[in-house]
Every structure is written in C-alpha cells, then in structure tokens.
Amino acid sequence: MRKKIYTLCFMCSVRCPIAVVVEDDKIVSIEGNPHVPAMKGVCPKGAAAVGWLNDPQRVRSPMIRTGPRGSGQWKKVSWDEALDYTADRCKEIFAKYGSKSAVYCERVNLVTDISKTFLKAIGSPNYFSHDTICKGSVNTACRTVIGYTDGQISADWSNARHVILYGRNVFESMEVKATNALLDAMAKGAKVTSVDPRVSITAAKSDQYMMIRPGTDLALNYALMHVIIKEHLYDVKYVNRWVEGFDKLSAFVDPYTPEWAETETGIPAKDIIRLAREASQAKPAVIFHYGYRASHHPTEIYFRRSLIMLNALMGSIESPGGIFIKKGPKDAGLKAGIRKFSEQQFPAMEETRRFDGCGEEKFPIADTAHGVGAMFPSAVLNEDPYPIKVLFAFRFDPLYSNFDFQQSLRALKKLDLIVSCDINFGGTTSLADVILPESLFLERSDPLQMGAGLKPAVNRRIACVRPGFDTKPMWWILKQLAQRMGVGEYFPYETIEDIWNYQLADMGIPIADFEQKGFVSLSDKAIWWDREDGIKFKTPSGKIEFVSSLLEDNGFPSFPPYEALETPEDRFRLIVGRCVAHTNVMTQNNLYLNELVPENTLWINEKRAEALGIKDGERVEIESDTGKGQIRAFVTDMIHPEAVFMLHGFGHQEPESRRSYQRGVADAMIQDPIMDKVGGSPALDHTLVRVKKAV
Amino acid sequence: MGDYLIYTDAAKCIACHSCEVACKAKNNVPEGATLGKIVVLGPRLINGQPRMSSLFVPCFHCEDAWCMNACPVDAIRKRNEDGLVYILQELCVGCKACILACPWHIPQWDADAGKAMKCDLCMDRIDEGQEPACVAACPTNALQFGEPAQLSHKAREEYGLSLLKRNPAK
Numbered sequence: 001m002r003k004k005i006y007t008l009c010f011m012c013s014v015r016c017p018i019a020v021v022v023e024d025d026k027i028v029s030i031e032g033n034p035h036v037p038a039m040k041g042v043c044p045k046g047a048a049a050v051g052w053l054n055d056p057q058r059v060r061s062p063m064i065r066t067g068p069r070g071s072g073q074w075k076k077v078s079w080d081e082a083l084d085y086t087a088d089r090c091k092e093i094f095a096k097y098g099s100k101s102a103v104y105c106e107r108v109n110l111v112t113d114i115s116k117t118f119l120k121a122i123g124s125p126n127y128f129s130h131d132t133i134c135k136g137s138v139n140t141a142c143r144t145v146i147g148y149t150d151g152q153i154s155a156d157w158s159n160a161r162h163v164i165l166y167g168r169n170v171f172e173s174m175e176v177k178a179t180n181a182l183l184d185a186m187a188k189g190a191k192v193t194s195v196d197p198r199v200s201i202t203a204a205k206s207d208q209y210m211m212i213r214p215g216t217d218l219a220l221n222y223a224l225m226h227v228i229i230k231e232h233l234y235d236v237k238y239v240n241r242w243v244e245g246f247d248k249l250s251a252f253v254d255p256y257t258p259e260w261a262e263t264e265t266g267i268p269a270k271d272i273i274r275l276a277r278e279a280s281q282a283k284p285a286v287i288f289h290y291g292y293r294a295s296h297h298p299t300e301i302y303f304r305r306s307l308i309m310l311n312a313l314m315g316s317i318e319s320p321g322g323i324f325i326k327k328g329p330k331d332a333g334l335k336a337g338i339r340k341f342s343e344q345q346f347p348a349m350e351e352t353r354r355f356d357g358c359g360e361e362k363f364p365i366a367d368t369a370h371g372v373g374a375m376f377p378s379a380v381l382n383e384d385p386y387p388i389k390v391l392f393a394f395r396f397d398p399l400y401s402n403f404d405f406q407q408s409l410r411a412l413k414k415l416d417l418i419v420s421c422d423i424n425f426g427g428t429t430s431l432a433d434v435i436l437p438e439s440l441f442l443e444r445s446d447p448l449q450m451g452a453g454l455k456p457a458v459n460r461r462i463a464c465v466r467p468g469f470d471t472k473p474m475w476w477i478l479k480q481l482a483q484r485m486g487v488g489e490y491f492p493y494e495t496i497e498d499i500w501n502y503q504l505a506d507m508g509i510p511i512a513d514f515e516q517k518g519f520v521s522l523s524d525k526a527i528w529w530d531r532e533d534g535i536k537f538k539t540p541s542g543k544i545e546f547v548s549s550l551l552e553d554n555g556f557p558s559f560p561p562y563e564a565l566e567t568p569e570d571r572f573r574l575i576v577g578r579c580v581a582h583t584n585v586m587t588q589n590n591l592y593l594n595e596l597v598p599e600n601t602l603w604i605n606e607k608r609a610e611a612l613g614i615k616d617g618e619r620v621e622i623e624s625d626t627g628k629g630q631i632r633a634f635v636t637d638m639i640h641p642e643a644v645f646m647l648h649g650f651g652h653q654e655p656e657s658r659r660s661y662q663r664g665v666a667d668a669m670i671q672d673p674i675m676d677k678v679g680g681s682p683a684l685d686h687t688l689v690r691v692k693k694a695v
Numbered sequence: 696m697g698d699y700l701i702y703t704d705a706a707k708c709i710a711c712h713s714c715e716v717a718c719k720a721k722n723n724v725p726e727g728a729t730l731g732k733i734v735v736l737g738p739r740l741i742n743g744q745p746r747m748s749s750l751f752v753p754c755f756h757c758e759d760a761w762c763m764n765a766c767p768v769d770a771i772r773k774r775n776e777d778g779l780v781y782i783l784q785e786l787c788v789g790c791k792a793c794i795l796a797c798p799w800h801i802p803q804w805d806a807d808a809g810k811a812m813k814c815d816l817c818m819d820r821i822d823e824g825q826e827p828a829c830v831a832a833c834p835t836n837a838l839q840f841g842e843p844a845q846l847s848h849k850a851r852e853e854y855g856l857s858l859l860k861r862n863p864a865k
Binding site for chain 2: 042046050199206211
C-alpha cells in the first residue's frame with residue numbers, strides 16, 4: 001500500500017520538511033511537505049538521499065578495526081560486540097585518565113540533547129559541534145551586540161526590500177524555504193546586492209555584484225557606517241530607543257571614509273555611497289546578512305558585529321523585511337516547551353575545565369554550547385590542559401572540517417580510542433577503532449525538534465522505511481553505551497515513542513497530532529515584538545550594545561582600529577565555499593551527488609593565470625605554509641585577482657568511499673592554523689598560497 | 696512534447712540540478728546518462744555584472760518522432776491518448792539507432808542493461824495525476840508542467856495583470 005509520510009530531511013543541517021511517498025517499504029518519491037507553502041520541492045541533496053539507501057559503500061554493520069589506523073582493515077561485528085568493546089575500552093581508559101579524557105563532537109542534530117545527556121552522565125565537560133568551526137564567530141558576534149546567538153535570529157527574506165549579502169551564498173546553500181522567500185521578494189521588486197571576491201550563483205542572480213578584495217569586508221562596512229551616520233541615513237528613532245554606544249561608533253568610523261575604503265576594498269567610493277543610500281531608502285526592510293561560509297578571517301568577530309550594527313542602524317532588527325528574533329513556545333502563550341533529557345540532575349564532574357578553554361581564560365566569550373573545535377588537535381597533541389584519549393565523532397568529521405589536516409591526523413592517531421557514528425566512511429570514521437553506524441534519516445525516527453521562528457512549531461522526523469543495513473538510530477546507540485558504562489538511568493526510554501512522550505510531557509500536545517502534517521504549529525500568525533517598546537534584547541543592558549559589555553568585561557575592545565590586509569604580489573588568498581550539491585565533507589561519495597559535482601577545481605583570475613602560464617583545466621600545484629596539493633585550474637574573470645577559490649569538502653583519502661577517493665584537494669590540507677581568538681572560529685579564508693603549474 | 700510542455704522560468708532557476716537528480720533517482724538512470732537535462736548558460740560577466748540563464752531539456756516527444764521511426768524492432772511506441780513516446784525495454788535490442796536518429800541525441804544509453812532508455816515524462820506519474828519527477832522536485836517552481844494552451848493562458852494572464860497593476864484604471 002502506498003502512503004505519504006511527513007518527515008524532516010537530514011541531507012544537510014537545515015532539516016527541510018519533506019513528504020516521502022512509500023510503497024512496500026520502498027521510497028517512491030521525496031518532495032517538499034505541501035503543508036509548508038515555501039517547500040515547493042527539494043534541493044538536489046534531498047533528491048539524492050535515495051542514492052544512499054542501498055549503497056554498498058555505506059557502513060553496513062558495526063565494525064572493529066583490525067589493521068593499522070586508516071588501513072581499511074575491519075572486522076564486521078554484532079552490535080553487542082561493538083558496544084561491549086567500546087564501553088570496556090572507555091572504562092579502562094577512564095580508570096587511568098578520568099572521563100575528562102573523552103571528547104564528544106557532532107553535527108548538531110535532533111539527538112543533540114541526548115548527546116549532551118551522555119556526556120554529562122559519563123562526566124566529561126568536553127563537547128564541540130560542527131557549528132564552532134562553521135560559525136563560532138558569527139554566534140559570538142551576535143551575542144556581543146544583541147545577546148542572542150545567530151541561531152536565535154533569522155531573516156524575514158520574503159518582506160525584504162533590499163538584501164545585502166557578503167559571500168552569503170543563499171542559492172547554493174539552499175535552505176528551500178529561505179531560497180523561495182528571497183526569490184519571492186525579488187519577484188516583488190526587492191533588490192539584492194552581492195559582495196563577494198568570487199561570482200557565486202547567488203551573485204549571478206543578484207541585481208548588483210561588487211567584486212571585493214578578499215578579506216576586506218570590514219573596511220567596506222566601516223565606510224558604509226561612515227556614510228550612513230554622516231548623511232543621517234539611519235533610523236534615528238530606533239537608534240535613540242535601542243542602541244547603546246552610537247556616539248562611540250560615530251567617532252570610531254569618522255576616519256573610515258568611502259575613499260579610504262576604496263583603496264582597501266577595490267570598490268569605488270561612489271558605489272559605497274550609493275549602496276549606503278539605497279539600503280537606507282529601503283529601511284527598515286533591509287537585511288545586511290550576518291553570516292555563513294565566507295570571510296572567515298582573524299578579525300571575523302568584528303566583521304560580523306559590523307553587520308549586526310548595520311541592521312541596527314537601519315532599524316531592521318525585529319522589523320518585517322529585516323532580521324527577527326525567533327520566538328519559542330512561551331512567546332506563543334504556552335507554559336512550557338520541550339522537556340530536555342540533559343536538564344536532569346547529574347553527579348558533579350570531577351573536572352570542569354574544558355579541553356578547548358571555552359568559557360575560560362583562552363576563549364572567555366565563545367559559546368560553551370558548541371565549544372571551540374579548532375583547538376581539538378592541539379589539545380590532544382600538547383596534552384593541554386590534560387591528556388585526551390577518547391574521541392566520539394558522531395556524524396561529524398573533524399579531520400576534513402578543521403584547518404591543518406596533517407596536524408589533525410597526528411592528533412587522531414595519538415588517541416587511544418576513536419568511536420565513530422557515521423552513515424558512510426568519512427575521514428575520521430576511516431581512522432576509527434570502532435564504527436557504530438547510524439541509520440539514514442529516511443530509516444530512523446528521531447527526537448522532536450523545537451522549531452523556533454516567527455511562527456514556532458514542533459517538528460517530527462519519523463522513519464519512512466526499515467534500515468537496509470545493520471544500522472541503528474543514535475538515541476539507541478547512546479543509551480546502549482551508557483548502560484554498559486553504568487549510567488543508563490539518565491536515558492529513561494526504550495522506544496522513540498517514549499522519547500516523544502517525555503519531550504511533550506509539559507506541552508499538552510498528543511503525538512497523534514503530528515500525523516496530519518508532520519509538525520504542530522504553536523502560533524497561527526507571525527509573532528513580532530513591538531518595535532517601539534517590546535524588543536527583548538538579551539544583552540545586560542537590554543539594548544543593542546555597539547559598545548559591548550560582553551567584550552569589554554572580558555578585556556576585548558568594542559572598536560579596535562582596522563588592520564589593513566596585505567597580500568604579497570606572488571601569493572593568493574585561498575577562499576573556500578560550498579556548492580549546492582554537497583554538505584560540508586559528508587556527501588561527496590553519494591551516488592548522485594558525486595556524479596553531479598565529483599571534484600573541486602581551483603578558481604584563478606585569468607590575468608594572474610596568464611602571467612603564471614596556467615591554462616584552463618590544467619593541473620596546478622597549490623601550496624601554503626601548511627600543506628600542498630594538486631588540483632585542476634578553472635581560469636576565469638569571475639574571481640578577484642588576489643584570491644583563489646576552491647569548494648570545501650573534497651580530496652577524500654578513505655579507500656572505502658570509492659567514488660570520492662582522491663578526487664580534488666581537501667581545503668583542510670592547505671589551510672593554516674589561524675583563528676579568530678575572540679570569536680572562536682578558525683580563519684578558514686585567510687591562508688596565503690602560491691600557485692604554479694604542476695610538473 | 697506530446698500533449699504537454701515543461702516550461703523553464705529562468706528567473707527562478709538557480710541551477711541546482713534537483714530536476715536531474717530526481718529524474719535519475721526515480722527512473723534508476725545509470726551513471727553518465729541523463730534523461731532530463733538542465734542546460735545552464737553562465738554565470739558569466741557582462742559589463743562587470745554576472746548573469747546566467749537556464750533551460751530544461753527533456754525529451755520533446757515529437758509528433759513525428761525520429762527515434763520511433765528509426766527503431767528496427769518497434770520497441771519505441773507512442774501513446775494514443777497523449778502522444779508520449781516511450782521505449783518498451785523488453786523489446787529493445789540495444790542497436791542505438793534511436794540515439795543516432797534523434798536530432799538532439801536525447802535517448803540515453805543504459806550500459807548496465809545494454810539498452811536505450813529515454814524520458815517518458817514520467818508517464819506513470821502523469822497517469823496518477825502527478826507531475827513528472829523533475830518538475831515535482833524543482834525547489835523553486837522554476838519548472839512548470841502543463842498543456843501548452845494552459846501555460847500560455849497563465850503566462851498571458853500574469854503579463855496582463857502586471858500591466859494592469861502598474862496602470863490601474865482611474
């Protein structure tokens with residue numbers, strides 16, 4: 001019999017609501033959930049999910065390593081054997097080094113509450129997520145200005161009248177809802193400006209594109225602020241009501257004229273002035289988008305802060321067509337939200353200092369909910385602050401995600417135990433001691449998701465088909481491990497229904513309510529706070545803090561002088577990004593996605609290429625202080641002469657993943673270990689490289 | 696295209712290739728073959744500004760189909776009710792005459808099966824009242840499926856209304 005199941009995708013972290021048609025335990029189609037109007041279809045990753053269902057190159061059963069790390073020699077074992085082995089090894093290691101010697105990393109997902117429960121139960125403070133590497137500084141910057149993380153705000157694309165994107169590649173990162181909301185706004189006449197050293201699909205769809213010198217976005221923003229303040233283009237009433245430190249900003253940006261910014265950014269002063277005026281004409285329905293996957297430099301936190309401040313000057317925070325603060329169950333009039341397993345009472349930890357120094361001396365204001373993952377390799381190699389012996393890498397691959405691949409590799413090889421939970425053989429997984437394979441999102445049910453937003457809702461992922469291989473959901477795996485380690489009591493469930501009922505206990509929503517649409521709305525209409533008096537900023541002052549108490553109380557200035565960026569004439573700045581076909585380092589071996597984009601190339605400006613004698617399609621060598629690799633050149637006029645660009649996530653070395661094996665170059669291999677030490681992000685776009693013809 | 700048409704709204708297309716992937720997944724198309732193809736021009740710089748455009752090219756389901764006329768074993772048929780041209784896989788002998796005969800070489804080669812395969816516009820889905828997989832998967836509604844007259848009416852209505860909205864009657 002044919003049935004339609006409403007669930008959540010997990011080909012990337014967006015978790016789009018989808019409708020899956022199933023017949024005889026087979027997937028017939030995957031389409032957008034028709035109960036969500038903007039879900040008109042699915043992205044290519046969603047469409048390609050079925051390519052994983054019966055893929056023999058997936059991890060098909062629990063495995064224990066039998067040869068040297070990375071040798072590809074495995075023994076297929078039962079779940080009991082794999083779990084017993086993992087728990088026994090952990091007990092042995094913890095007896096000697098304490099449970100603090102375990103670090104748990106993951107891609108934040110619906111099971112994260114249970115992951116954190118697991119760590120608290122075994123007594124380790126050491127957690128980091130993918131978010132820290134992708135957007136740690138965006139998170140920190142947002143908190144310094146408005147008190148909310150980037151995850152607690154979003155953009156009201158559909159009502160925007162002018163959207164300014166700094167490398168933010170909306171149409172290739174492809175949240176389906178956001179993509180359609182922006183396209184709808186454009187059809188209604190909204191203007192889109194793309195600022196990027198490279199032409200992305202998003203730039204190509206924009207009304208105006210500004211090719212900026214790589215790494216100088218902050219200079220552009222200071223000049224925009226200069227013009228906006230000098231010409232009184234800001235929302236005076238809003239700024240007077242909500243902003244702390246406007247005068248300090250005014251004085252600070254005074255020397256940063258458009259003419260000065262022109263020499264730094266390469267964008268003509270007249271265009272900067274025009275952009276400031278155009279944005280102002282659309283205010284408050286203006287979005288200076290604050291993030292993701294571009295412009296990661298050592299001063300990133302100040303760049304992200306400048307974006308939030310530009311929104312504040314436009315009066316666009318908590319305005320239709322601007323940025324909004326996501327609303328939760330309490331804002332929708334409910335007494336309580338989803339109950340969390342991680343909020344149970346746990347025994348006190350022996351050691352509360354973290355491996356990464358997050359929330360401590362090293363990174364006082366980075367978000368402890370995500371940690372500072374970039375510190376993991378050096379913490380392991382230097383045993384600073386103490387020996388790390390065990391890594392739980394659950395649906396996250398730190399080896400290919402962090403900078404300096406070789407350093408990460410040395411760190412992983414130094415560990416006594418790597419436990420990996422993965423769909424396929426990723427980099428860290430192929431080095432693991434034991435693999436506990438997770439079922440694909442189409443094969444498993446997961447804990448419910450609290451979808452905060454203008455219209456908060458609770459969303460559900462439910463299994464559509466039975467697992468094709470001997471795989472399990474992560475909530476089951478974690479409970480099994482916990483039980484074997486003597487802390488099973490913190491996992492009061494047997495089935496997914498037990499988990500759902502636990503989560504919903506305080507909300508009064510029966511689980512049957514999810515059948516009809518896959519989600520339960522908590523509000524019929526969009527919840528906006530009163531712009532005049534009702535915006536609940538979570539800063540200490542309750543206002544938008546241009547002068548940030550979070551920064552200053554921890555010894556960081558709010559307005560450090562701009563540091564000019566030099567690129568030596570014989571070098572390029574390596575910038576990285578993503579395409580619509582792949583999610584980070586996870587999907588390169590998917591049957592369909594591998595065919596769509598099988599390898600990365602090195603984008604290089606045609607004039608620089610000509611001077612180096614490099615022709616389109618030729619193999620070139622790219623080398624930094626950290627590492628080198630060979631890759632095909634894409635010679636084009638669509639990139640700034642100072643930059644070279646490659647897609648993130650390629651150059652896989654896992655022999656088990658045959659389609660992606662040695663295709664392209666891993667950016668991690670080239671990227672220098674440099675960071676934004678305030679915000680906590682690795683500076684993934686800051687590495688200087690040399691490029692020459694390969695011999 | 697038989698009695699149907701797939702229209703590409705280039706303004707909405709972001710060249711994501713969901714159409715191609717969904718087609719491949721639905722029709723078990725082997726690596727290297729593509730039944731429905733999204734053709735993208737650009738991005739390229741024109742006076743310093745990047746531009747791109749795209750057009751979806753499935754099988755056209757010609758009225759007098761070259762592929763059908765070329766097939767020596769009558770494995771290619773045309774449905775009376777709506778003119779869709781399709782291959783009866785069990786009759787195909789793998790001679791590739793259809794691929795050569797088609798002016799756009801639209802029939803594809805299934806190396807695993809040793810047979811030709813082609814876009815049938817997902818006629819099984821059409822018979823169930825659904826759109827072809829490529830159109831249903833399109834995340835931005837850049838692909839629209841319908842009958843030529845219906846699409847024409849819709850486009851003209853939209854154009855007319857946009858003019859009227861700009862110049863409302865006094």
